[in-house]
Amino acid sequence: MSEHHTSVPALLTVVGLGPGDAALCTPQALAALEAAELLVGYTRYIGLIPDELRARKRVMSTGMRGEMQRCQHAIQAALEGTPTAVVSSGDAGVYGMAGLVLELLEEQGLLDRVPVEIVPGVPALAAAAALLGAPLMHDFAVISLSDLLTPWEVIERRLEHAAAGDFVIVLYNPRSTHRDWQLGRALERIAACTGPTRPAGLVRQAYRPDQAVMVSTLGEMPWEQADMLSIVVVGNSQTRIAGGRLLTPRGYMDKYRVGESSQRR
Amino acid sequence: MSEHHTSVPALLTVVGLGPGDAALCTPQALAALEAAELLVGYTRYIGLIPDELRARKRVMSTGMRGEMQRCQHAIQAALEGTPTAVVSSGDAGVYGMAGLVLELLEEQGLLDRVPVEIVPGVPALAAAAALLGAPLMHDFAVISLSDLLTPWEVIERRLEHAAAGDFVIVLYNPRSTHRDWQLGRALERIAACTGPTRPAGLVRQAYRPDQAVMVSTLGEMPWEQADMLSIVVVGNSQTRIAGGRLLTPRGYMDKYRVGESSQRR
Structure with a gap:
């Protein structure tokens, strides 16, 4: 990743896509994906994003148990000025990625530097x-x-x-x-x-x-x-x-x- | 209400509108409202429906504690062939109207006659x-x-x-x-x-x-x-x-x- 230590951190969103059907993904979740330049998530969840939208974005995905690596990657990108969305299926706030993102930011003393917004979804x-x-x-x-x-x-x-x-x-x-x-x-x-x-x-x-x-x-x-x-x-x-x-x-x-x-x- | 005892019952949907902001109402919920001719709900929740959509529908709303009356009205309408949506804020399945609709249908022996679909939403x-x-x-x-x-x-x-x-x-x-x-x-x-x-x-x-x-x-x-x-x-x-x-x-x-x-x- 490039080094822009002086750049202004960008918005980091944690987005719940809903159970899977695009008809159950909220407009706010889609808007958060649109506003991001980088989409980060478990491979299976990235697959829930409409192809047309995903094709216009940079994507970082890993398999199961890559949670720490993915969230850290997203934080680093946002810190360097790239608007970034971490995606979960269901609701990002129910056993989702919202907590790990906040934990990692806290550990690194970045809670005040990186603006975070959690976008709720239809939980499983x-x-x-x-x-x-x-x-x-x-x-x-x-x-x-x-x-x-x-x-x-x-x-x-x-x-x-x-x-x-x-x-x-x-x-x-x-x-x-x-x-x-x-x-x-x-x-x-x-x-x-x-x-x-x-x-x-x-x-x-x-x-x-x-x-x-x-x-x-x-x-x-x-x-x-x-x-x-x-x-x-x-x-x-x-x-x-x-x-x-x-x-x-x-x-x-x-x-x-x-x-x-x-x-x- | 008019009497069409021989008509084919229409779809009765129970729809969660999400917490209130239209950006958190799912496309499936909106589609269910569009497909209905009659919208039934607590006055405050009916107010969450976009004006433009509501203006094209018949609406039956009552104040708090009118739950039984509203759900019964919706069931009767669906039974007589009017596609009807009962709306809740949040998720219709979490302390919402989904249960009362099913209870009333069961009590009247109508569970097999009136097709019901519950549309989940972002719960409170x-x-x-x-x-x-x-x-x-x-x-x-x-x-x-x-x-x-x-x-x-x-x-x-x-x-x-x-x-x-x-x-x-x-x-x-x-x-x-x-x-x-x-x-x-x-x-x-x-x-x-x-x-x-x-x-x-x-x-x-x-x-x-x-x-x-x-x-x-x-x-x-x-x-x-x-x-x-x-x-x-x-x-x-x-x-x-x-x-x-x-x-x-x-x-x-x-x-x-x-x-x-x-x-x-």
Whole structure:
């Protein structure tokens, strides 16, 4: 990279592209990509950017686990005056790159020098919920099963609290080639509290060509079909299956039935 | 409403408009509004729809607590053959109208007759997180403090489990004119577990003209400024304030420092 130590730092944006379909990428995210000269991201996410736009930009992409290298590259470019966008799928603020960018800037004493803007997107949890029905009408807990960066004991403790608190539970990163036992263990932990008949949903590749949406129960879902691009949703004690969809009632029906009849009196 | 009992039911969409700024409304949401002839929603949310589009549609809007009436009107219209969109701000699937629409259809035995599509949007939690920095880089619990439809004991139990599980905590509906003590009680419950120095954020009217973004601690935040259009975020044990933003580290820095040096050996 060239050396422009005296140049004015340029804007660094961290952009959530949404679940994958361009129709779910916001105008603000597209505008942030347009305003950038350099786009930085995991190869698969760079592929979500419209070809025509990407063709007009410089691109720096790497494979999985290249997060530090990519974010550092983006920071250096912005510092040297190149408007730069770091892209995530879903929302950049939910297990995305927003945090690592801020951490690296902080470590290097650059938080005041490099202007950063985080552009929110449609997170994977919202995409999965829409396809499953209406599971997130009540309080929910979001837990990543990736123990690459988090001790498994911490994850397990959170699963137990989420189940004991009767939260709807959303699981990110349920399984990958190298992490094949975590989902089974997590579901056991949850089922120990909820029993095996609790309604659950599994969404693979939401709003992408190979999308799959499954609604079943903890005990009967074909969990072996979960992969790294899946979201798992486990209902709370009120969640039911209605017309093949997951439905967690909010309480309107009971509440306003009563309200209506009182008003009539 | 006219009677067309023999007509073919039309598509009923439940659409999340995002936090408010049109730049954060997805093309798919706009397309769903375009495809509808009738737009149904809370008056304030109908106001988020671009004037030009709204002017070409029939609109049915009511004030707060008219949810049942609005959704029933939308169902009836779709049943009689009018393509109809029920609009929510944020994401229709997070404490939105998706659930009530499905509940009403189920109750009336119409789940198989009226085709329903839920269009996800940028939820308020993602909008608030982006403005606060990067608080949701790790597992989080989302809890509504509205006890209109949920007993307060259930809410309090969830707050305690969320704090004990070291989740980042996102609070929806923290306060309204008629619900003035719940936020204080909730924060006391959380602080009993975390202490008063836990970093926290308060976002009012995210991406709307009167937006306010505050980062402080549980003990020092001016909580009296929270209102019905606010989102509260309370960090986990790792969350810190960096350059005035909330930052919950994911663990990359520690992990890959180690990883890098091992690879060099």
